[in-house]
Amino acid sequence: MxxxxxxxxxxxxxxxxxxxxxxxxxxxxxxxxxxxxxxxxxxxxxxxxxxxxxxxxxxxxVGRMPHHEPTGDLRADLVGELVSFRTAMTEHRLDRALAVLAERAGPVPELVEVRRRFVEDGERPMRLLLAPVLSGARLEAATAMLCGAVVHATLLHGAPPTDEEVEAAVDLVLVGVTGA
Missing domain, CATH: 1.10.10.60 (Homeodomain-like)
Known part of the structure; x- marks a missing residue:
């Protein structure tokens, strides 16, 4: 082009x-x-x-924003991806865009597909990282928990999660993966 x-x-x-x-x-x-x-x-x-x-x-x-480049270390990659997501939420005002999208998708049915595709594309890197160790409902739950840690803190508490909170969320999910 x-x-x-x-x-x-x-x-x-x-x-x-x-x-x-x-x-x-x-x-x-x-x-x-x-x-x-x-x-x-x-x-x-x-x-x-x-x-x-x-x-x-x-x-x-907006969906083409950079994501964490995987290294092969699952914990580091999950933390890196959540930090990338947190950055998008704060520096690129993704929090406001998501809030508007969530609010308007009901009254504007055409936006339902935009929301679905945007969320799916945003969650894809997290799913790809988790797919080797999880599947089915466990993959869905882990994706929701990790992405939700950023969304919840940013949208509902008005401040993105700290590095320590991101790491704790990843560690909690990994305990569920390893059973340790």
Missing amino acids: DSRVLRTRRDVLTAAMDELVEGGWDAVTHARVAGRAGYAKATLYAHWPDRLALVRDAFDQ
Whole structure:
């Protein structure tokens, strides 16, 4: 893809996510996003015919944030992935984006698929790390517990988990894996 097109996509999708995070679903209009990104509304309509397409692609862009690079050490990799997730929640305002997505997925049924895909893509690295040692309901529970440690602390307590809390969450799950 042409570098200008890539830059335009990045600018517009970042502006769309900023509008979503700051003003909620109703703030994401082609006019507001175009103004914020510095492009004409016609440019946005040419690539994103409706708000849902714009929001879907904005979440896809957010979903491409860097993850921890696995080393083969399960504990270190789980901690690293949770730290990457915590960073995304705080530095990239993923906490606000997830809150808006959770809130609007009910009243806006089209967002249910966006939420499903976004969560699935976000949990994939954790599942891949755990899959060699867990399966079925145990894999689901461990994924939920580990990802939930970051989501719960950040969204419900207003502060991301500390390094010590991340490590404790991983250690608790690993005790369940090893039985020790």
